[in-house]
Amino acid sequence: MRNDTWISLGLLVLRVGVGAFMLVGHGWGKLLGFTELSGSFPDPIGVGSTLSLTLAILAEVLCSLLLIVGLGTRFAAVPLLITMLIAAFVVHADDPWAKQEFALLYAIPYITLLLTGGGRFALDRVVRVKVRGS
Secondary structure, three states, X not given: OOHHHHHHHHHXXXXXXXXXXXXXXHHHHHHHOHHHHOOOOOOOOOOOXXXXXXXXXXXXXXXXXXXHHOXXXXXXXXHHHHHHHHHHHHHOOOOOHHHHHHHHHHHHHHHHHHHHOOOOOOHHHHHHHHHHHO
């Protein structure tokens, strides 16, 4: 296999892995528990608990799904990165390093995908080919 194929396979594993972990481990629970969480969810940017929860769900569910399929990969990585930076440096600012580290470990793949895009095995490529071919 060519080197760019291996790179694209690596990006596929990264996208699907980090997208699925964020979706299942964080976003899905927030989505299902929206009613219970909406009044008490942290409001780190001063927009209210309900809107903060909604923004977190949009990032952790919608953007994670977009990453998994590789559609709008760079765009989808931005809200996820912002969410993780806010979690690390605002929500968990006074917590032990392990709490901040966890959010920052999620931030690293989002930065990578923001810089690289989704690779050859992403829907971004299919959409780009169709747009150019039209």
